[in-house]
Amino acid sequence: MSSDTPAPDISTLIGLFYPDAAEFGIPAKVIADGLPTVYQKLLAHEHHMTVTVESHYGELVDVQVLESMHVANYYSRKILLTKQSDRAVVQFGIVRLHFEYLGAEVQQQILSEGTPLGRILIERDVLRRVELSELWEIAAGQDLAELFGIETDVTVWGRTGWIHCNGEPAIELLEVVAPVE
Numbered sequence: 001m002s003s004d005t006p007a008p009d010i011s012t013l014i015g016l017f018y019p020d021a022a023e024f025g026i027p028a029k030v031i032a033d034g035l036p037t038v039y040q041k042l043l044a045h046e047h048h049m050t051v052t053v054e055s056h057y058g059e060l061v062d063v064q065v066l067e068s069m070h071v072a073n074y075y076s077r078k079i080l081l082t083k084q085s086d087r088a089v090v091q092f093g094i095v096r097l098h099f100e101y102l103g104a105e106v107q108q109q110i111l112s113e114g115t116p117l118g119r120i121l122i123e124r125d126v127l128r129r130v131e132l133s134e135l136w137e138i139a140a141g142q143d144l145a146e147l148f149g150i151e152t153d154v155t156v157w158g159r160t161g162w163i164h165c166n167g168e169p170a171i172e173l174l175e176v177v178a179p180v181e
Contacts, residue, residue, distance in 0.1 A: 005131060005133075005162050005164075005169045007133035007134050007160055007161075008096075008133060008160045008161070008162065008172035008173065008174070010027055010134070010136065010160050010174060013094045013096060013160070013172060013174040014027075014094065014174070016069070016076045016078075016094060016096065017067055017076075017078045017094060018141075018143070021141075022141050022142075023141045023142050023143045023144075024138075024141045024143060024144055025138045025139050025140045025141035025144050025145075025156070026138065026139040026141070027136040027137070027138045027158070028136065028137050028138075028139075029134055029135070029136060029137075030135050030136065030137045031135065032044040032135060034135070034137070035135060035137075035157055036157075038180050039157040039177065039180070041056070042056060042157075042177045042180070043132075043135055043157060043158065043159045043175070043177065044132070044135060044159075045132065046129070046130045046131060046132050046161075047130055048118030048121070048122065048130060048163075049081070049091060049093070049118060049173075049175050049177075050081065050116040050117065050118030050119050050122075051118060051122075053081060053090045053091055053177070056090075056180075057083055057090060059083055059084055059085055060083075060084045061081040061082060061083055061084065061090060061091075061116060062081070062082050062084055062116070063079050063080070063081060063113070063114070063115060063116040063117070064079060064080045064081075064082055065077050065078070065079050065113040066078045066079060066080065066147075068113065070111070073098060073099045073100045074096060074097065074098060074099065075096075075097045075099055075107075075110065075111065076094070076095065076096040076097070077094070077095055077113070078092075078093070078094050079092070079093045079094075079095070080092055080093075080147060081093070081116060088178075089147060089148060089149070089178050090177065090178050091175060091176065091177050091178060092144060092147055092148070092158075092175075092176045092178070093173065093174060093175045093176070094173075094174040095117060095171055095172065095173055095174075096171070096172040097110065097170060097171050097172075098168070098169070098170050098171070101165050101166060101168040101169075101170035102126070102165055102170055103124075103126075105124065106120060106121070106124050106126060109124070117163075117171070121163070121165070126165050126166070127165065127166050127167070128163055128164060128165050128166075129163070129164040130161060130162070130163050130164075131161050131162040131163070131164060131169075132159060132161045133159070133160045133161045133162065134159065134160045134161075135157070135158075135159050136157065136158045136159060136160065136176075137155055137157060138155065138156050138157070138158055138176060139152075139153045139154075139155060140152055140153060140154050140155075140156050144156065144176065148178050148179060150179060154179070156176055156177070156178070156179060157176070157177060158174065158175055158176035158177065159173070159174075159175050160172075160173060160174050160175075161173050161175075
């Protein structure tokens with residue numbers, strides 16, 4: 001894990017869409033060795049999660065935007081990534097983008113809410129660097145449990161980090177992978 005930029009504040013990211021953070025769940029910081037092996041492979045790296053989950057599942061994923069908001073130069077959204085074959089949920093995420101660091105065409109494609117963020121940045125050839133900040137063990141709250149089709153308080157795993165675009169910390173990330181069987 002690099003530490004070029006202070007870690008995104010997980011409480012702030014959760015608070016964008018959860019006035020009651022308990023609806024999301026209860027996060028506790030962990031180290032990579034504290035994650036089961038499959039979750040280490042899915043989370044403990046500095047690559048786009050779009051590419052990572054597509055590689056893990058062997059197929060492309062689509063984005064489903066559950067909620068979004070655009071205030072001044074900030075655009076935030078709460079999303080699911082789902083497999084194209086059966087629409088199974090593979091990832092939950094909250095992102096906050098600092099639009100001043102992204103070009104107008106990239107902004108427009110993001111605002112269209114039809115393509116996963118990682119794919120947009122890759123296809124638009126945006127100079128980027130993914131920075132892993134922290135890893136999380138999360139006791140799923142009611143909303144996260146419903147989205148993943150699990151019971152509340154089941155442990156799920158996630159990460160926070162940044163995507164630097166053109167050398168600037170442009171995108172704050174909270175990414176939680178769905179339970180893997």
